[in-house]
Structures are given as C-alpha cells and as structure tokens.
Amino acid sequence: xxxxxxxxxxxxxxxxxxxxxxxxxxxxxxxxxxxxxxxxxxxxxxxxxxxxxxxxxxxxxxxxxxxxxxxxxxxxxxxxxxxxxxxxxxxxxxxxxxxxxxxxxxxxxxxxxxxxxxxxxxxxxxxxxxxxxxxxxxxxxxxxxxxxxxxxxxxxxxxxxxxxxxxxxxxxxxxxxxxxxxxxxxxxxxxxxxxxxxxxxxxxxxxxxxxxxxxxxxxxxxxxxxxxxxxxxxxxxxxxxxxxxxxxxxxxxxxxxxxxxxxxxxxxxxxxxxxxxxxxxxxxxxxxxxxxxxxxxxxxxxxxxxxxxxxxxxxxxxxxxxxxxxxxxxxxxxxxxxxxxxxxxxxxxxxxxxxxxxxxxxxxxxxxxxxxxxxxxxxxxxxxxxxxxxxxxxxxxxxxxxxxxxxxxxxxxxxxxxxxxxxxxxxxxxxxxxxxxxxxxxxxxxxxxxxxxxxxxxxxxxxxxxxxxxxxxxxxxxxxxxxxxxxxxxxxxxxxxxxxxxx
Numbered sequence: 001x002x003x004x005x006x007x008x009x010x011x012x013x014x015x016x017x018x019x020x021x022x023x024x025x026x027x028x029x030x031x032x033x034x035x036x037x038x039x040x041x042x043x044x045x046x047x048x049x050x051x052x053x054x055x056x057x058x059x060x061x062x063x064x065x066x067x068x069x070x071x072x073x074x075x076x077x078x079x080x081x082x083x084x085x086x087x088x089x090x091x092x093x094x095x096x097x098x099x100x101x102x103x104x105x106x107x108x109x110x111x112x113x114x115x116x117x118x119x120x121x122x123x124x125x126x127x128x129x130x131x132x133x134x135x136x137x138x139x140x141x142x143x144x145x146x147x148x149x150x151x152x153x154x155x156x157x158x159x160x161x162x163x164x165x166x167x168x169x170x171x172x173x174x175x176x177x178x179x180x181x182x183x184x185x186x187x188x189x190x191x192x193x194x195x196x197x198x199x200x201x202x203x204x205x206x207x208x209x210x211x212x213x214x215x216x217x218x219x220x221x222x223x224x225x226x227x228x229x230x231x232x233x234x235x236x237x238x239x240x241x242x243x244x245x246x247x248x249x250x251x252x253x254x255x256x257x258x259x260x261x262x263x264x265x266x267x268x269x270x271x272x273x274x275x276x277x278x279x280x281x282x283x284x285x286x287x288x289x290x291x292x293x294x295x296x297x298x299x300x301x302x303x304x305x306x307x308x309x310x311x312x313x314x315x316x317x318x319x320x321x322x323x324x325x326x327x328x329x330x331x332x333x334x335x336x337x338x339x340x341x342x343x344x345x346x347x348x349x350x351x352x353x354x355x356x357x358x359x360x361x362x363x364x365x366x367x368x369x370x371x372x373x374x375x376x377x378x379x380x381x382x383x384x385x386x387x388x389x390x391x392x393x394x395x396x397x398x399x400x401x402x403x404x405x406x407x408x409x410x411x412x413x414x415x416x417x418x419x420x421x422x423x424x425x426x427x428x429x430x431x432x433x434x435x436x437x438x439x440x441x442x443x444x445x446x447x448x449x450x451x452x453x454x455x456x457x458x459x460x461x462x463x464x465x466x467x468x469x470x471x472x473x474x475x476x477x478x479x480x481x482x483x484x485x486x487x488x489x490x491x492x493x494x495x496x497x498x499x500x501x502x503x
Contacts, residue, residue: 049083052350057100057113059400062092066392070371077364082353090395096120104130109344111351114400115165117335122157123437126164131340134163137352142166145359148403156334156435165338166355170404171303171421173428174332175325179307180297182322184212195324201297205275208296218275219295220267220463221286242450242484243491245433249499251492253484255458256476264461264468271464281465293319304420308413312387313396315412331428335437337400358402365406369398377408386411436498443490446483453478 064070071088078084089110091099100113100120115122115131125131138146138154146154148169157163178192178201185192188211190204205217244254254260270276277283289295293314300306307323314321339358341351357364370377370385371393377385385408387394398407405418414420440447457475460466 049350051083051085052347053085053087054112054347054351054354055087055089055110056354057089057091057096057103057110058395058397059096059114059119060090060092060395060397063090064393064395066371066376069375070367070393073372074364074367077367078354078357081357082350084350084354086354104342107344109346110342111345111347112339112341112355115338115340117333120340122165122335122338122340123159125340126159126162127439127441130343131164132343132345132348134166134341134352137341137349138163138166141349141352142356142359145169145356145403148359148405153334157338158435159437165340166359167334168337168339168400168402168404169359170337170399172331172334172425173329174301174303175329176299176327177302177323177325178297179300179302179310179321179323181293181295181319183293183319184208184215184296185322188212192322192324195326197326198299200326202270202275205270205296206273209274212296216277216289216295217297218270219286219290219298220276221280221283241447241454242479242487243438245431245436245491245495247432249432249495251488251495253476253479253488255454255472255479261468261472264464264472267462267464268466268468269464276464280463281460293317293321304424305414305417308410308417309396309398311412312410315387316389329424329428331430331434333434339402355402359406360403362406365402366408368401369395369407380411384409384411384415432499433495436495438491438494443483443487446486449482450479450484450487453482 067088067090071086074088075085078086096114097119102108103110104120104125113120115125122131134142145166149167150169150172153167153172154163157165157167178195180192184190188208190207192204195201195204201218208217242253242255243251244257245251267276271278271280283289290298291313302323302325307321310321339355341348341355345351358368359365370387371391373379373385375388376391376393377387380386387410395401398404405421409415409417453475457471457478461468461471461475
C-alpha cells in the first residue's frame with residue numbers, strides 16, 4: 001500500500017513537471033520577449049516578441065492626408081525592433097480633448113495618448129486611474145527616455161508620489177515677450193531691438209498705426225495670455241483658476257492682485273486707442289488672421305527660435321516673423337507636453353518600449369515628425385532638412401512627439417538651436433512652487449464654480465473689451481461668493497506641507 005502511494009506521488013510529480021515544461025515551451029522564445037501585461041522590467045524569458053497592435057492618440061492639425069503612408073514606414077521599421085504595428089489617431093485641437101475624455105470614460109482600449117494641463121488633464125486622469133504608473137518602466141524599459149528628460153522634470157511630474165506620463169524633452173523654461181511681423185517692421189522702420197519691458201511696446205504700436213490702418217497692431221484673443229502679468233501665469237496653477245503663489249510662499253487670488261488690475265487697465269487703454277480689434281472678444285477669424293500675418297505683434301510665452309518655428313509654417317505667405325523677450329527666464333512646470341500609457345492598454349510594457357524608441361531613436365523620431373526623405377523633405381546636410389511643400393505629411397508638432405533634441409533642423413532655423421535650448425534651460429530661475437501640484441479634490445466644487453466665472457469675466461477683461469473699473473469688482477465679488485477664499489486657503493495649506501517635505 002505504501003509502495004502504491006509512493007508510485008502515485010512520483011507519477012503526479014512527473015505530470016506536473018511535464019505540464020510546466022509544456023507551458024514553458026508555449027512562451028515566445030527570445031531574450032527580450034515582453035509578455036502581454038508584463039510588469040516593468042519583466043520579460044517572457046526567451047524568444048521573439050509577440051505581434052502587437054498599438055493605438056496612439058496624438059494631437060495635431062487633424063489627420064494628415066498621407067498619415068497611412070507614414071504609419072506603414074513606421075511599422076516597417078518597428079517590425080524587427082518591437083514587432084509592433086502602430087496606429088496613429090491624429091486629432092485636431094478642437095476635438096482632441098473631447099474625444100479622449102469620452103474614450104477614457106468608456107474604458108476604450110488604447111495604449112498611449114498626449115496629455116498635459118489643458119488637454120486630457122494629466123493630474124485629474126492620474127488621480128482617477130486613467131493612466132498607468134510609469135515609475136517601474138522609467139527605471140527599465142524607458143531608462144534612456146528618463147535620462148534624457150532629467151530627474152528634475154520627472155520629479156516635477158509626480159502625482160501622489162508617482163509619475164503617470166513622460167514629459168517631452170524640450171525647453172524646460174519659459175520667458176515672455178512678443179512675436180512680431182519683421183517684414184512690416186523693416187518696411188516701416190520700426191526698431192524692436194530696444195524693447196526691454198512690456199510697456200516699451202506702446203510706441204511701436206502707435207508707430208505701426210501711423211503707417212497701416214488696416215491691420216491689427218496688437219493681436220490678442222481669448223487664447224492668448226494676458227500681457228504684463230506673465231509671471232503670474234507661470235507657476236503651478238497655469239490654467240485660468242484662482243490661486244497664485246508669490247515668491248515668499250504666500251497664496252493669493254491672482255485676480256485680486258494689483259498686477260492683474262494694472263494689466264486689465266493697460267489692455268483697456270490699448271483697446272480704446274485702437275491697438276486691438278473692436279470685436280476682439282467675439283471674433284471668429286482670429287487664427288486665420290494670425291496665420292496669414294495680418295497683425296503687427298502679439299504677446300506670447302517664448303523659447304529660443306520660436307519665431308523660426310513659426311516661419312516654417314509661414315513659408316510662401318510673404319512675411320517673416322521675429323521675437324523679442326522682455327522677461328527673465330523661469331523654469332516652467334513639467335506638465336505642458338506629456339505622453340501617458342492608458343490603464344486600458346493590453347500591453348503597457350510594449351507601449352513603454354515604443355516610447356523609449358520615440359525618445360532615443362533618431363531615425364524613428366524624425367520619421368514621426370517629418371516623414372520620409374525624398375517625399376516629405378530633402379536633406380540639406382546631415383542634420384538639416386528642407387520640407388517639400390504639400391507632401392501630404394507635415395504635422396509640425398515636434399514639441400509633442402518625443403525628444404526634440406533628436407529633431408532635424410529646418411534650413412530656415414538657427415544652426416545652433418539645440419545649443420540655445422540648453423543655454424536657455426541652464427539660465428532658468430526656479431520659482432518656489434516648481435514641482436508643486438495642487439490637489440483640487442477637497443475644493444472641487446469651488447474650483448468648478450470659480451472656473452466658469454473666470455471664463456466669463458477674464459476673457460473679456462484681458463482683451464480690454466470692458467471697463468475694469470466697473471467689471472473687475474463684480475468679477476471679484478462673484479469669485480468670493482463661489483468660494484475663491486476657500487480655494488486659496490486650501491492651496492496655502494497644501495503648499496506649506498509641500499515646502500516642509502522639501503526641507
């Protein structure tokens with residue numbers, strides 16, 4: 001009887017061993033195989049990677065005419081590297097946020113999407129579980145991309161201690177100033193080199209009006225920042241919300257500040273003098289006017305060679321742009337341009353491996369950004385290209401598609417552009433709220449209520465369409481009634497805790 005039981009145990013062990021062996025033989029064979037749903041750093045053991053269809057939502061100027069042609073080239077290149085087939089769903093500015101919100105709410109399976117502050121809100125979706133934690137992938141599959149971005153920006157993207165999206169490696173700082181129509185400035189003898197502050201722009205606007213009464217001297221619409229208070233809009237709360245953190249760590253309602261009041265008054269003065277269009281608050285053709293050079297100047301957040309990038313889009317339209325900086329350089333938040341892996345991805349590890357290549361592989365990076373040599377662009381030199389007009393693929397979104405320092409330069413751009421970026425980043429000053437992310441959960445009702453009021457009032461105040469002496473007090477009273485003081489108190493509490501954690 002004992003011998004029979006022993007034989008049974010041996011037989012059972014042999015069956016189990018054979019089962020395990022069979023299961024092992026069924027796995028892909030290869031040293032870098034990433035199994036479906038594998039954890040960061042894990043592989044399937046040995047063998048080639050299983051085929052995988054990867055869905056990527058990207059923000060762009062709508063789907064490109066020849067997007068499918070570029071996808072085929074991307075997938076041909078990725079076949080031996082990742083055995084991935086990438087589907088790029090390129091959506092325009094008007095539909096991207098709405099489409100992705102719907103996809104996330106419906107738990108639609110997809111792999112990667114663009115996220116940031118104003119589009120598919122990074123913080124909100126990270127907290128709601130829409131995005132995968134990336135910490136482990138950044139240490140393994142995305143190690144090269146992480147090193148390129150740098151520890152400072154990665155840490156500044158942490159939500160509740162974790163990273164949920166990869167910041168694009170580009171300029172890490174911002175200055176504010178003006179982009180202007182250099183063609184018209186040269187024609188009218190307007191010297192922009194002596195502009196050192198925002199207030200220096202007014203004589204230039206007046207001079208322009210003396211030569212040209214048809215075009216807009218100062219282009220500004222609801223999408224533009226409010227000039228004269230640029231530093232106010234660069235901290236941890238860059239959207240049109242409430243709390244602003246002063247250099248001494250005090251949180252205030254930015255719209256109650258003397259700086260905002262003065263800026264609103266300045267814009268009203270400019271409006272009354274005719275520097276802005278009279279229909280500036282309601283105009284529908286603003287972007288067309290801007291893209292066709294029907295203006296003299298507009299205020300904007302800047303980086304090195306920004307006007308050069310705009311000139312690529314303006315080629316053949318008969319005008320050239322230039323820029324003038326009027327503020328210091330400040331480290332901006334890391335949340336402006338990011339790529340997240342969806343919680344619904346069926347193979348997040350493969351998505352991470354793809355993002356690694358986008359950020360470290362020069363050929364793939366430029367294929368995604370510029371298309372195919374000889375069809376979409378011509379090589380001028382090893383790292384300089386000339387775009388072929390109407391090629392069918394020209395998204396012009398390099399600041400979004402991965403590591404910009406891998407990008408080719410356009411023939412019209414400064415040859416030392418990337419050196420200028422490095423110097424720009426190195427000069428940047430750090431504001432006290434760098435890396436601070438406000439958790440709106442305790443005051444989400446107040447935030448929603450005040451945001452609606454801000455959109456109603458700030459959009460007309462910042463373009464000078466209404467008198468701030470009458471409208472600003474009404475604006476501030478409504479904000480208080482909606483809970484602005486509660487928001488400020490909660491932000492102060494969280495920021496004080498943030499600073500203690502840094503000590």
